Amino acid sequence: MTDARSRSRVLSGIQPTGELHMGNYFGAVENWVRLMDEFECFYSIVDYHAITAGYNPATFPAAVEGMAVSLLAAGLDPGKCSLFLQSEVPEHTELCWILTSLAPLGQLYRMTQFKDKSGDQGEAINAGLLMYPVLQAADILLYKADRVPVGEDQVQHLELSRTLARRFNNAFGDTFPEPQPLLTEAKRILGLDGQTKMSKSKGNHIGILDDPDTIRTKMGTAFTDPQRLRRTDPGRPWVCNVFTWHKLLSDEATIERVDVECRSAVLGCFEDKMMMADILIERFRPMRERAAELRARPETIREILAAGADAARRVARETMEEVREAMGLWQTKRGPVTA
Ligand code: TYM
Numbered sequence: 001m002t003d004a005r006s007r008s009r010v011l012s013g014i015q016p017t018g019e020l021h022m023g024n025y026f027g028a029v030e031n032w033v034r035l036m037d038e039f040e041c042f043y044s045i046v047d048y049h050a051i052t053a054g055y056n057p058a059t060f061p062a063a064v065e066g067m068a069v070s071l072l073a074a075g076l077d078p079g080k081c082s083l084f085l086q087s088e089v090p091e092h093t094e095l096c097w098i099l100t101s102l103a104p105l106g107q108l109y110r111m112t113q114f115k116d117k118s119g120d121q122g123e124a125i126n127a128g129l130l131m132y133p134v135l136q137a138a139d140i141l142l143y144k145a146d147r148v149p150v151g152e153d154q155v156q157h158l159e160l161s162r163t164l165a166r167r168f169n170n171a172f173g174d175t176f177p178e179p180q181p182l183l184t185e186a187k188r189i190l191g192l193d194g195q196t197k198m199s200k201s202k203g204n205h206i207g208i209l210d211d212p213d214t215i216r217t218k219m220g221t222a223f224t225d226p227q228r229l230r231r232t233d234p235g236r237p238w239v240c241n242v243f244t245w246h247k248l249l250s251d252e253a254t255i256e257r258v259d260v261e262c263r264s265a266v267l268g269c270f271e272d273k274m275m276m277a278d279i280l281i282e283r284f285r286p287m288r289e290r291a292a293e294l295r296a297r298p299e300t301i302r303e304i305l306a307a308g309a310d311a312a313r314r315v316a317r318e319t320m321e322e323v324r325e326a327m328g329l330w331q332t333k334r335g336p337v338t339a
Helices: 022-035 060-073 091-100 105-109 112-118 127-141 152-172 212-220 241-249 252-263 269-295 298-327
Strands: 009-014 040-045 081-085 147-149 180-182
Touching: 009 022, 009 127, 022 040, 022 147, 040 060, 040 298, 060 081, 060 269, 060 298, 081 298, 091 127, 091 298, 105 127, 105 152, 112 127, 112 152, 127 152, 147 152, 152 180, 152 298, 212 269, 241 252, 241 269, 252 269, 269 298
Parallel strands: 009 040, 009 147, 040 081, 147 180
Antiparallel strands: none
16 A cells, blocks of 8 residues: 555535534534544545436535535644635546446445435336445545544445445555544534434434524424423433533533423423523624634635645545556556557
8 A cells, every 4th residue: 555644534524514513513514623632633524426326517606615614614724734625626526436346236335324315216216326335435435544533423434335346455455544433422413393304305314504593593482201291390411412412512510400390391392402502692792703704815715725635635635546456557658558
């Protein structure tokens, strides 16, 4: 394996949904920020992944830009990491094609996300949705990343990335490290419904850039203990989703107080939800402020993404040279001349 790196590499990606929600942030992006000081980090807004599901070309650029604003507001520092758009580094799709020849179709069909997203469409489903995790493997292997900070829902996709790294190395010689997922304590944040994973498409999310009134309104709809029907009923914090958020966001004394006062019905669900709204409003305040500053300077965002893509392309080209060489693809500039 050719490797002149001084630090381990980290790569992760996120779909351009326009805004980060609490699940993305606590499940993955908080780790992205933490890792920047220690590792060489590449973070990609994966627009080519997003086109596998229905999307609107008219609003897509704004959604991509919105995600860049969210990520920078959440703490990504372009001086310490490379943030780039996947489609601006064509080597991602190039390596993806190579990896499709190594990808076991059975494993692709068994992917939980593929099954969820394909629903009852049968064979009408687009092939991109099936190949989605192969493109994800290309994203990672292109940078020879060892660590991939993600939420729990991406662990199965990373298993495929390791399968593909192994298959490539066995067939063509040691080239790729096997990437490991890095999970946070909040690897699966549930949505406001308290039932399903928080996601923008389900509309059960709180955005990190939501304004205070929106956060209060959304928290008002949050599900708590379904058996606590009256204000005077004792609550069961161990089944309450809002209590899991306290465990993530509140200090020890508050967690203890909420636990005791909920069980003894001193604290009502609505009061607790408004307490959580205030905690979230404060926690995300610096991000809202940074986002407002960034939106006032759209050129800066463009420059950050352009520089990120330059840095990513440098690594990606190097890896592709090595891949072509290992695979015996004839390169006219240095291959055999038979004539
Ligand atoms: P995406 O865009 O759905 O989500 C981005 C990151 O946020 C995490 N996440 C969550 N974590 C905890 N609780 C939740 N409710 C929650 N919702 C989302 C996801 O696990 C993810 O880490 N396929 C990927 C994008 C991708 C990628 C990659 C990731 C493309 N190429 C290469 C890592 C490496 C996706 O759709 O994530």
